[in-house]
């Protein structure tokens with residue numbers, strides 16, 4: 532998708548270096564960063580220079596390429612794989628991508644392994660782009676249906692950033708939106724600010740602006756009243772891990788939006804590629820929920836009057852803060868899952884019909 536009119540992907544491989552868009556600098560500056568070794572990749576995931584379930588999976592895959600370039604040795608590769616998996620616990624795509632790479636690379640001859648790793652990491656990216664595009668085409672039908680009934684702008688609420696910046700291209704939740712926009716269907720997006728890191732304001736609103744999609748940032752607690760006032764036609768969010776029973780783990784606050792949508796009879800869709808489905812865990816209680824540094828809550832970042840990025844403390848110095856990064860929306864509140872293979876009910880039966 533476009534930034535200042537130029538097409539980008541979020542990650543690419545060039546001259547034995549992994550290139551990423553440093554998302555900690557957005558929206559104030561657009562910086563392309565080089566990841567030169569596996570520690571750079573682990574750090575980029577941890578500090579969220581890259582974030583979003585599919586993108587951290589792809590970064591981990593390229594992290595293994597960097598590991599081979601650094602030290603072409605199976606025990607170093609295994610250690611790198613373990614470290615990458617630990618770098619962020621909740622999004623299943625990370626483990627999925629590392630496992631997929633390691634299946635290809637374990638025990639492979641040292642003179643063949645690099646080409647194989649580059650090839651597989653690129654395949655993971657290409658596949659994600661294809662899947663996200665299909666998610667868009669499948670979700671587009673839902674938006675079109677609403678538009679055909681309403682004959683007016685379709686208002687869509689989204690939480691966090693499940694946009695192209697969270698994937699390689701297109702995004703998950705945003706892909707139906709971009710497809711609708713390109714088709715000339717008038718859409719307007721309510722972008723939840725998404726405290727504490729403000730991915731909705733800093734990333735979703737930014738990427739929608741760059742694509743010319745009409746959007747408004749709202750405080751996280753505003754969605755409820757907008758729904759009561761009839762100003763939301765549907766919600767679409769992404770997910771970091773969806774269980775085989777249809778329970779959806781996503782950025783903290785998603786659950787409350789789903790409850791409000793349910794109370795107001797507003798369709799609540801979750802968009803995801805199959806790499807985000809955890810077929811093993813049976814109960815949401817077993818999902819590892821990331822708890823991040825409380826400073827993400829107590830400090831906010833912004834531009835000062837001289838145009839420098841600055842962090843300021845906004846809480847009383849003595850206050851404690853707790854920063855759980857994700858929550859779980861039970862399947863009963865999810866109208867449907869928009870996947871690369873079609874739209875299904877958020878249930879074991881629904882998922883089974885699409886993914887045999």
Ligand code: MRU
Pocket residue numbers: 582583584585622690691692693694697698702703704730768769770771781782856
């Ligand atoms: O903490 P983040 O910014 O990585 O959280 C991202 C989300 O919660 C997204 O909704 C999710 O990863 C889906 S991305 C297509």
